[in-house]
Amino acid sequence: xxxxxxxxxxxxxxxxxxxxxxxxxxxxxxxxxxxxxxxxxxxxxxxxxxxxxxxxxxxxxxxxxxxxxxxxxxxxxxxxxxxxxxxxxxxxxxxxxxxxxxxxxxxxxxxxxxxxxxxxxxxxxxxxxxxxxxxxxxxxxxxxxxxxxxxxxxxxxxxxxxxxxxxxxxxxxxxxxxxxxxxxxxxxxxxxxxxxxxxxxxxxxxxxxxxxxxxxxxxxxxxxxxxxxxxxxxxxxxxxxxxxxxxxxxxxxxxxxxxxxxxxxxxxxxxxxxxxxxxxxxxxxxxxxxxxxxxxxxxxxxxxxxxxxxxxxxxxxxxxxxxxxxxxxxxxxxxxxxxxx
Numbered sequence: 001x002x003x004x005x006x007x008x009x010x011x012x013x014x015x016x017x018x019x020x021x022x023x024x025x026x027x028x029x030x031x032x033x034x035x036x037x038x039x040x041x042x043x044x045x046x047x048x049x050x051x052x053x054x055x056x057x058x059x060x061x062x063x064x065x066x067x068x069x070x071x072x073x074x075x076x077x078x079x080x081x082x083x084x085x086x087x088x089x090x091x092x093x094x095x096x097x098x099x100x101x102x103x104x105x106x107x108x109x110x111x112x113x114x115x116x117x118x119x120x121x122x123x124x125x126x127x128x129x130x131x132x133x134x135x136x137x138x139x140x141x142x143x144x145x146x147x148x149x150x151x152x153x154x155x156x157x158x159x160x161x162x163x164x165x166x167x168x169x170x171x172x173x174x175x176x177x178x179x180x181x182x183x184x185x186x187x188x189x190x191x192x193x194x195x196x197x198x199x200x201x202x203x204x205x206x207x208x209x210x211x212x213x214x215x216x217x218x219x220x221x222x223x224x225x226x227x228x229x230x231x232x233x234x235x236x237x238x239x240x241x242x243x244x245x246x247x248x249x250x251x252x253x254x255x256x257x258x259x260x261x262x263x264x265x266x267x268x269x270x271x272x273x274x275x276x277x278x279x280x281x282x283x284x285x286x287x288x289x290x291x292x293x294x295x296x297x298x299x300x301x302x303x304x305x306x307x308x309x310x311x312x313x314x315x316x317x318x319x320x321x322x323x324x325x326x327x328x329x330x331x332x333x334x335x336x337x338x339x340x341x
Contacts, residue, residue, distance in 0.1 A: 106151045197284070246298075
């Protein structure tokens, strides 16, 4: 008896590392010390010394049951983008710059080419957010997970000068809400998605005219990363007073998280374009409207609060970053919460 016969292939692990090295290399920043394969990732903090009062920010998350679609379609090169996005977008919400990222992949059987494809997506997400991929772990779990399944999660660390932190404390009556377009369902609510649609390869490969693509393509579209968009606004000299990443819990849970006591957010549902995937899902699943807005981003991946005088500048900066945005509502005096009109 040996370790391989017990279900853990050490040689496959070595091959996975070799295959992923080229992707990891593309995420490097000058602050990264050492290479892939050490016991820990090293990152110099020398540039942080330039800040008056540096604050470290962190975020950790996974991709939920969206990963089941990757299994069914045997497509593994984008799910890693989702893992990065869910972490770095939270860091960006506080006004931070992501510095580095680490991933964790648990699998039933280490298939080097599949693991490398997953890490390719992780590396792409890191490049989109200017974060270095400085380490990770691939754990083979025979007997605990089916051989053809895996899970991926991640952890991001960022930094912000305290004076530039976004905490929502200065939001007041009359401030304007800007919604930034999502790329679809992102990485939340897939347990409901999987109840609405048949989760078969045939169903996911069905083309829908209203989507302009197959169902699987629409649902597997990676979560949008908003780091560069937030940098564009900051570089334009505009102060974002509050920022909400619309993830699990939709509008009703996430928008109030950026609000101070005594302020209510009023969102106009008809002020922006709702992606057709949500309309299709609501109709097919006979889901009530409140549940849709309480589960999904409904087309807005981030909602920002800005001073009325900064609206035009913010919209221009967002457009310059390649994102699309709309004025979607306002902040008013009232009980802390969100109202959809």
